[in-house]
Amino acid sequence: MKDVWTIYKRELSSYFSQPIAYAIIIIFLLLSMVFAFTLGNFIEAGDASLTYSFFLYLPFVLMVLVPAVGMRLWSEELRTGTVELIGTYPISLWSVILGKFKAAATVWFIAITLTFPIWITVNWLGEPDNLAILSGYIGAYLLACTFLSITLLVSAFTRDQVICLIVSSAICIGLVFATFDPFVRQYSKTFSPEVKDAITALGVWDHFLSLARGAFRLQDLIWFASIIVASLLGTSAILSAKRS
Amino acid sequence: MIEVENLTKRFGSKLAVDHLSFTVEKGEVLGFLGPNGAGKSTTMRMVTGFLPPTSGSIRICGTSVIDDPKAAKRHIGYLPESAPLYNDMTVTGFLNFGAEIRGLSGAAKKEAVDKAIETCFLESVARQSIDTLSKGYRHRTCLAQSLLHDPEVLILDEPTDGLDPNQKHEVRQLIRRLGETKVVLFSTHILEEVEAACTRAVIVDRGKIVVDGTPEELKAKSGTGSLTDLFRQVTTRDTEPEAPEEDAA
Ligand SMILES: Nc1ncnc2c1ncn2[C@@H]1O[C@H](COP(=O)(O)OP(=O)(O)OP(=O)(O)O)[C@@H](O)[C@H]1O
Ligand SMILES: [Mg+2]
Numbered sequence: 001m002k003d004v005w006t007i008y009k010r011e012l013s014s015y016f017s018q019p020i021a022y023a024i025i026i027i028f029l030l031l032s033m034v035f036a037f038t039l040g041n042f043i044e045a046g047d048a049s050l051t052y053s054f055f056l057y058l059p060f061v062l063m064v065l066v067p068a069v070g071m072r073l074w075s076e077e078l079r080t081g082t083v084e085l086i087g088t089y090p091i092s093l094w095s096v097i098l099g100k101f102k103a104a105a106t107v108w109f110i111a112i113t114l115t116f117p118i119w120i121t122v123n124w125l126g127e128p129d130n131l132a133i134l135s136g137y138i139g140a141y142l143l144a145c146t147f148l149s150i151t152l153l154v155s156a157f158t159r160d161q162v163i164c165l166i167v168s169s170a171i172c173i174g175l176v177f178a179t180f181d182p183f184v185r186q187y188s189k190t191f192s193p194e195v196k197d198a199i200t201a202l203g204v205w206d207h208f209l210s211l212a213r214g215a216f217r218l219q220d221l222i223w224f225a226s227i228i229v230a231s232l233l234g235t236s237a238i239l240s241a242k243r244s
Numbered sequence: 245m246i247e248v249e250n251l252t253k254r255f256g257s258k259l260a261v262d263h264l265s266f267t268v269e270k271g272e273v274l275g276f277l278g279p280n281g282a283g284k285s286t287t288m289r290m291v292t293g294f295l296p297p298t299s300g301s302i303r304i305c306g307t308s309v310i311d312d313p314k315a316a317k318r319h320i321g322y323l324p325e326s327a328p329l330y331n332d333m334t335v336t337g338f339l340n341f342g343a344e345i346r347g348l349s350g351a352a353k354k355e356a357v358d359k360a361i362e363t364c365f366l367e368s369v370a371r372q373s374i375d376t377l378s379k380g381y382r383h384r385t386c387l388a389q390s391l392l393h394d395p396e397v398l399i400l401d402e403p404t405d406g407l408d409p410n411q412k413h414e415v416r417q418l419i420r421r422l423g424e425t426k427v428v429l430f431s432t433h434i435l436e437e438v439e440a441a442c443t444r445a446v447i448v449d450r451g452k453i454v455v456d457g458t459p460e461e462l463k464a465k466s467g468t469g470s471l472t473d474l475f476r477q478v479t480t481r482d483t484e485p486e487a488p489e490e491d492a493a
Binding site: 084 | 289292293294295296314315317318320322324326328329330331332333337341344345346347389
């Protein structure tokens with residue numbers, strides 16, 4: 001556990017000693033606000049729950065910005081050769097993976113928390129269901145962690161950050177659009193309902209929107225947790241295989 | 245103490261290390277010589293637990309690197325060939341991180357970092373960011389990292405590479421001094437270093453040890469008293485045609 005903490009501290013300070021974390025947090029705040037105030041019709045909608053004015057647009061922002069935070073996690077280590085230091089320290093690979101994941105997850109925790117002015121605003125404008133909003137925030141954070149774990153897995157494959165960014169964004173974009181309503185309506189014409197349901201259950205929206213609406217369902221938590229755990233285990237397997 | 249037996253590493257069809265066996269005792273400094281691609285770095289990467297061997301056994305102070313890597317790695321200080329560093333940190337920040345990951349904290353950590361900075365002459369750059377260091381200082385920072393936890397076994401892959409003549413001299417003296425109480429295995433392309441720092445040297449060629457002895461023995465073997473002549477006699481030159489099965493990669 002102490003090893004995880006040491007790695008976590010190093011990774012986190014490296015995010016904030018360089019412009020990358022600040023840049024991404026600012027872009028995230030700008031984009032999420034722009035969506036809320038334009039497409040989301042935040043002011044006029046009279047929808048105090050934030051579900052369709054704010055949370056609905058977050059997956060589109062996160063699917064490209066999350067890989068930008070995670071892309072350096074292993075790629076940089078492979079490119080500069082510091083993986084050889086990490087690999088000869090008396091610590092387990094697993095504590096390095098967890099430390100890195102948690103540090104990047106902290107950057108997203110900060111970014112998502114900094115959207116709080118929108119929460120203050122809805123409370124000022126009306127009487128929202130604050131529990132539902134909290135649930136939406138949990139959903140947004142879990143979604144960021146899910147995309148992050150996918151990026152971590154991809155970064156273990158390549159020493160090139162740009163390739164990592166492109167591939168992991170493509171996967172996240174795929175997950176988001178495969179079950180985006182207009183697309184679902186298209187392919188539900190060709191596929192049988194069972195196939196359609198199977199695809200929807202695998203995609204982002206079903207799970208994220210139920211949280212954004214304030215519903216806590218076990219199946220959603222399992223969906224997020226299983227992708228995260230599978231990606232982290234995959235990362236460990238890839239890195240071990242790479243050495244031999 | 246390092247005990248290596250029948251160590252073999254295969255990369256696809258290429259045999260990088262071929263049934264290598266050697267031991268280094270406490271108080272010994274073993275020099276690892278050999279032409280480019282002989283398998284020196286690959287051997288060191290296996291001894292430090294970074295690469296898993298294809299076959300063979302490695303024991304560090306009695307602990308098997310393969311069966312109990314965590315315990316074995318605690319005894320080792322390692323300077324990789326490329327002297328990798330975290331470029332976004334300062335020299336002191338990096339050394340603090342290295343000490344923490346070795347389980348040091350509080351006053352012990354501070355003492356270890358201060359000592360490593362002093363030993364490797366890093367005072368003048370201690371607060372500088374690593375990405376602005378010159379090559380020699382980068383190398384010395386990575387060397388400092390390997391000394392932090394006062395390891396019993398030191399494995400240094402080309403420790404004098406990129407250093408100026410003064411620093412080369414200092415590092416040789418350092419290796420000699422450390423060798424009195426530790427086990428040191430280091431590789432080099434500079435044959436004078438054999439006499440300046442080693443108690444024993446081996447020449448590796450295409451993954452096999454071809455010569456093993458004290459510097460005096462090696463000189464006697466050459467016939468002419470020159471290590472360069474011996475090196476040229478026993479190793480394969482790139483200019484010669486290689487044996488077919490080694491040609492693969
Ligand atoms: N990851 C790898 N994949 C494939 N081949 C490798 C790998 N690492 C090393 N080799 C090969 O193994 C052989 C030994 O390489 P090694 O780096 O151990 O040589 P060396 O003795 O350290 O050489 P140098 O003096 O140039 O540092 C080389 O032919 C190299 O190409
Ligand atoms: Mg080498």
